[in-house]
Amino acid sequence: MSPLHERIQEYLPLLVTGLWQTVAVTLLSLVLASTLGLVWALMRSSGTRWLSLPARYMVEFLRGIPILVVLFYIYFVMPELGLDLSAFQAGVVGLALTYSCYIGETFRGGIEAVDRGQVEAAKSIGMKHGKMMRRIVLPQAVRIALPPYGNNMVMLLKDSSQVSVISVAELTMQGKMLASSTFDNMTVFTMVAALYLCLTIPLNMLMRHVELRMGAAS
Amino acid sequence: MIRFENVHKSFGRHEVLRGIDAEVDKGQVMCLIGASGSGKSTMLRCVNGLEDYQSGRISIDGETVDAHAASIHAIRTRVAMVFQRFNLFPHMTALQNVMEGPIHVLGENRDEVRARAQEHLRRVGLADKMDFYPSALSGGQQQRVAIARALAMRPDAILLDEPTSALDPEMVGEVLSVLRDLAQERMTMLIVTHEIQFAREVADGVIFLDQGRIAERGSADDVLSRPTHARTQEFLRRVTHPV
Numbered sequence: 001m002s003p004l005h006e007r008i009q010e011y012l013p014l015l016v017t018g019l020w021q022t023v024a025v026t027l028l029s030l031v032l033a034s035t036l037g038l039v040w041a042l043m044r045s046s047g048t049r050w051l052s053l054p055a056r057y058m059v060e061f062l063r064g065i066p067i068l069v070v071l072f073y074i075y076f077v078m079p080e081l082g083l084d085l086s087a088f089q090a091g092v093v094g095l096a097l098t099y100s101c102y103i104g105e106t107f108r109g110g111i112e113a114v115d116r117g118q119v120e121a122a123k124s125i126g127m128k129h130g131k132m133m134r135r136i137v138l139p140q141a142v143r144i145a146l147p148p149y150g151n152n153m154v155m156l157l158k159d160s161s162q163v164s165v166i167s168v169a170e171l172t173m174q175g176k177m178l179a180s181s182t183f184d185n186m187t188v189f190t191m192v193a194a195l196y197l198c199l200t201i202p203l204n205m206l207m208r209h210v211e212l213r214m215g216a217a218s
Numbered sequence: 219m220i221r222f223e224n225v226h227k228s229f230g231r232h233e234v235l236r237g238i239d240a241e242v243d244k245g246q247v248m249c250l251i252g253a254s255g256s257g258k259s260t261m262l263r264c265v266n267g268l269e270d271y272q273s274g275r276i277s278i279d280g281e282t283v284d285a286h287a288a289s290i291h292a293i294r295t296r297v298a299m300v301f302q303r304f305n306l307f308p309h310m311t312a313l314q315n316v317m318e319g320p321i322h323v324l325g326e327n328r329d330e331v332r333a334r335a336q337e338h339l340r341r342v343g344l345a346d347k348m349d350f351y352p353s354a355l356s357g358g359q360q361q362r363v364a365i366a367r368a369l370a371m372r373p374d375a376i377l378l379d380e381p382t383s384a385l386d387p388e389m390v391g392e393v394l395s396v397l398r399d400l401a402q403e404r405m406t407m408l409i410v411t412h413e414i415q416f417a418r419e420v421a422d423g424v425i426f427l428d429q430g431r432i433a434e435r436g437s438a439d440d441v442l443s444r445p446t447h448a449r450t451q452e453f454l455r456r457v458t459h460p461v
Contacts (some may be wrong), residue, residue, distance in 0.1 A: 017395065030422060030423065105273055113234065115305075117303055117305035118305060119304060120268055120299075120301065121299075121301065121305035121306070121307065122307075123266075123267075123294060123322055124266055124268065124294055124298065124299035124301075125295070125298070125319035125367070125371060126291045126292065126294040126295035126319065126323045126324075126371075127291075127319075127322070127323055131322060131323075135318070136307055140308065143309075145231045160318060161387060169303065
C-alpha cells in the first residue's frame with residue numbers, strides 16, 4: 001500500500017466532490033424546511049382551527065415516519081404516481097419535509113414562549129394578527145428559538161448522509177464507494193468523519209456567536 | 219362614553235361578572251376597587267376586547283364592543299391600555315415603543331409621530347431615556363413609557379390595570395404623578411387600583427366590586443370615606459391598615 005499522505009491525496013478530490021453535494025443538499029433542504037416549518041408554526045399558532053388542525057396532523061404524520069422510508073417513498077413510489085424526481089431532488093424534498101416538522105415545532109415553541117403580555121400589548125394598540133406576528137411576536141420568538149434551531153441545522157447536516165441510500169453522491173456515499181474499491185476503510189472513513197467535522201464545528205461556532213450577539217442586544 | 223349594561227362574563231362555569239351596569243363619562247376618572255378575584259381586572263379588560271363577555275352590552279360612544287368582531291381593532295385604537303406588568307416591547311427602544319402604534323397601526327407620518335412621541339416621553343419625564351431598551355429601565359420608568367405609548371395613540375380614554383402594583387414602593391409616586399397630570403387634563407380614565415389615597419385625590423367616581431357585582435358606587439369621598447356597604451368597609455380597613 002502506498003504511504004498515507006499519498007492515499008489521502010488520492011482520495012481527497014473524490015471526497016470533496018461528495019462534500020459539496022452534502023453542502024448543496026443540506027443548504028437547499030434547510031431553506032425549504034425552514035420556510036415550510038415557519039408555515040406549519042404560523043398555521044398552528046393562528047388560533048384558527050381550520051389552519052391549526054391540518055398543520056398539526058401534517059406534522060404528526062411526517063414525524064411518525066423514518067427519514068429513510070420518506071426518502072424511499074419519494075424516490076421509488078412517487079414515479080409510479082407520475083412524479084419523477086432525480087435522486088438529488090428526491091433527497092432534498094425528503095429531508096426538507098421531515099425537517100420541516102422538527103423546525104416547525106422549534107418555531108412554534110419559540111412563538112408560544114413569547115410572553116402573553118406582549119400579545120395583549122400589541123392587540124391593545126389595535127394591531128391585527130398578521131402585523132402582531134411580524135412586528136412583535138416573531139422577532140422575540142426568533143431569539144428564543146435560535147439555539148434549538150441551531151441544533152436542527154446540525155442534525156440536518158448529519159442526516160443528509162441518509163440520502164446516500166437513494167444514490168445521491170454526497171460525502172457518505174463517496175466514502176462508501178471509495179472504501180469498497182480500495183478496502184482502505186480506516187483512512188477513508190476517518191477522512192469522511194473529519195470532513196463532516198469541518199462543517200459541523202464551524203457551524204456550531206457560528207451559532208454560538210449569533211446567540212451571543214442576539215443576547216447582547218436584548 | 220364607556221357604558222356597561224347588565225354585563226355578564228364567565229370563565230367556564232365560574233361567573234366573574236354578574237350583571238354590571240356602569241358608565242364613565244367623557245373627562246371622568248373612574249377607579250375600580252375591590253378584593254382580588256372580585257372581577258375588576260376582567261371588567262376593565264372587557265372594555266377593549268381582551269376578554270369577551272357572554273351577555274349584556276359594553277359600548278364606547280354608542281358603539282358595541284365585541285371581542286370577536288372585526289370592529290374591535292378600531293375600538294382598541296380609541297381606548298388605550300396600560301398594564302400592570304408594563305408589557306413594553308423588549309426589542310424596541312422606549313421611543314420605538316411609543317412610535318409603534320401610530321406608525322404601524324394608524325399609518326401616520328413617521329417624522330410627525332417621532333416628534334410627538336418625543337414630546338410624550340418628555341412629559342412623563344423620560345427625555346434622557348428615549349433610546350434605552352426596556353431592560354435598561356426601572357419599573358417606574360417602564361410604566362411611564364407604557365403611559366406615553368398609550369397617549370401616543372391619541373385615545374379617547376385610557377384603561378389602566380393596576381398600574382402601580384408591580385412597582386417597588388419608591389417608584390409608585392412617579393407613576394401616580396403622571397396619572398395625576400392626566401386627570402387634571404380631563405383624560406377619561408378607568409383605573410383598577412389599590413392606591414386608595416390616590417383614588418381619593420383624582421377619582422371623580424369610585425366603584426367597589428364584590429364577587430362580580432357592584433356593591434357600592436359614588437363619589438370618591440362617599441365610597442372611600444363614608445362607605446355604607448359592610449364589604450366596602452371591611453375591604454378599606456384591610457387595605458388602609460394592613461396587619
